[in-house]
Amino acid sequence: MKTLYAEGDSILHRASARSKLVGLLLAGILTFLVTSIPLLIGLLVASALLLLSTRLGLKDLLRRLVPLAVTISILCGLTMLLQTVETGIISLLRLTLLLLVSTAVTATTAISDVMDEITAAATPLERLGLLRAADIGLAIGLVIRFVPEVAERYEVLRDAHTARGIRPKTLSLLVPLIILTLRDADEIAAAIDARGVRR
Amino acid sequence: MDIRFEDAEVRFAGRTVLLPVRLDLTERRIGIIGLNGSGKTTFARLINGLVRPSKGRILVDGLDVTAEPDAVRRQVGYIFQNPQNQIILPIVRDDIALGLKNSRLPKGEIEFRVQAMLERLSIGELGGRRAHELSGGELQLAALAAILVTEPRLLILDEPTNQLDLRNRNRVLQTITSLPQQLIVITHDLGLLDGFDRVLLFDQGRLVGDGVPADVIAQYEALAA
Numbered sequence A: 001m002k003t004l005y006a007e008g009d010s011i012l013h014r015a016s017a018r019s020k021l022v023g024l025l026l027a028g029i030l031t032f033l034v035t036s037i038p039l040l041i042g043l044l045v046a047s048a049l050l051l052l053s054t055r056l057g058l059k060d061l062l063r064r065l066v067p068l069a070v071t072i073s074i075l076c077g078l079t080m081l082l083q084t085v086e087t088g089i090i091s092l093l094r095l096t097l098l099l100l101v102s103t104a105v106t107a108t109t110a111i112s113d114v115m116d117e118i119t120a121a122a123t124p125l126e127r128l129g130l131l132r133a134a135d136i137g138l139a140i141g142l143v144i145r146f147v148p149e150v151a152e153r154y155e156v157l158r159d160a161h162t163a164r165g166i167r168p169k170t171l172s173l174l175v176p177l178i179i180l181t182l183r184d185a186d187e188i189a190a191a192i193d194a195r196g197v198r199r
Numbered sequence B: 001m002d003i004r005f006e007d008a009e010v011r012f013a014g015r016t017v018l019l020p021v022r023l024d025l026t027e028r029r030i031g032i033i034g035l036n037g038s039g040k041t042t043f044a045r046l047i048n049g050l051v052r053p054s055k056g057r058i059l060v061d062g063l064d065v066t067a068e069p070d071a072v073r074r075q076v077g078y079i080f081q082n083p084q085n086q087i088i089l090p091i092v093r094d095d096i097a098l099g100l101k102n103s104r105l106p107k108g109e110i111e112f113r114v115q116a117m118l119e120r121l122s123i124g125e126l127g128g129r130r131a132h133e134l135s136g137g138e139l140q141l142a143a144l145a146a147i148l149v150t151e152p153r154l155l156i157l158d159e160p161t162n163q164l165d166l167r168n169r170n171r172v173l174q175t176i177t178s179l180p181q182q183l184i185v186i187t188h189d190l191g192l193l194d195g196f197d198r199v200l201l202f203d204q205g206r207l208v209g210d211g212v213p214a215d216v217i218a219q220y221e222a223l224a225a
């Protein structure tokens, strides 16, 4: 399985999960407060340097960035067409900036640490009797864990089609993908029960 | 532990997968054998409430599993037929620690116990590895570590040597033989059952054999012929 987390000992790796998550949140807010294009470009360069400081390999970086970068480009291209070019450029800069910062955070923070922090952050809500903090942590941990796994399964299904001489079409891949994912989700849920992770 | 099946029956979508069983399991080493699809996994999953009986009930040390699944699961560890599915976190060490998250132990103590468990199974070097990159044998041992760390009194292993090469198979065999816990082992690898106290044989959802390994294995060989 691919994991979003990549082992290493860069400065970001050694920073606490809490400071990174808070930093990511602040970066998100800040980005949407800034409207000056030169300032956004400056921030973008800074976030690119931040990402490079994680010492991820080029191939790994591309694998992480390309899918979302494509989506962002399409979205911003449409914005330029439908609204103004300037709005499009600003969204492009903002979203790319967030992509770089969040990639740097996910690549350097272990899921279990993210879970612990989210659980801690949700504890005040638990005191109000609204939810169980550990459930929120677990739920978010599971989402982060399964994103790459579902992506990988998609590739396996595509290869299985190709190997049998069937041209893979998105729809014919989607149905088995959903069925397999649901079946595994049942097993994981059973494992969570059996292992007493949630109680 | 005392595991008592009181006419427990399982149906999936109208199809009877396990015919009513009535029996009492107290032995320390119990094996379960039978052809593919004969109901072994279904039977074992009844014990920790992952499968619920359509009729009858299962009592573990007097606790009704359907009514108090959590109380039972605290005592019963279960290794899935496909342990890949029971690894919840990607890094081996984190996954093992997950079972202790509810224990309210301090972080340092959890780390200590996780490392001690890895070393007990001679897989100290696997702690930092990604669970999904492990070989079959390593994965089986990592899953075992994640369960043993919670100190269950009964351990259910569903085909623990499935897909393992001879060296890993022997390693797993050696590890489980040395466990002090009560064991229920489902297997097609009949050599695992040497020295077991009792073996159950299932065929098409029916318990057809129950006795010492030599007798029940002979019965299985006749059935499969």
Ligand SMILES: Nc1ncnc2c1ncn2[C@@H]1O[C@H](COP(=O)(O)OP(=O)(O)OP(=O)(O)O)[C@@H](O)[C@H]1O
Binding pocket: B012, B013, B017, B034, B035, B036, B037, B038, B039, B040, B041, B042, B043, B081
């Ligand atoms: N969740 C389910 N829904 C429907 N049918 C099921 C379900 N789980 C198992 N079955 C069916 O119940 C029967 C017994 O399955 P079970 O997994 O207990 O067999 P098994 O003896 O463990 O087989 P194997 O040696 O292949 O693992 C099979 O026919 C199977 O298809």
Ligand SMILES: [Mg+2]
Binding pocket: B040, B041, B042, B081, B158
């Ligand atoms: Mg089975």
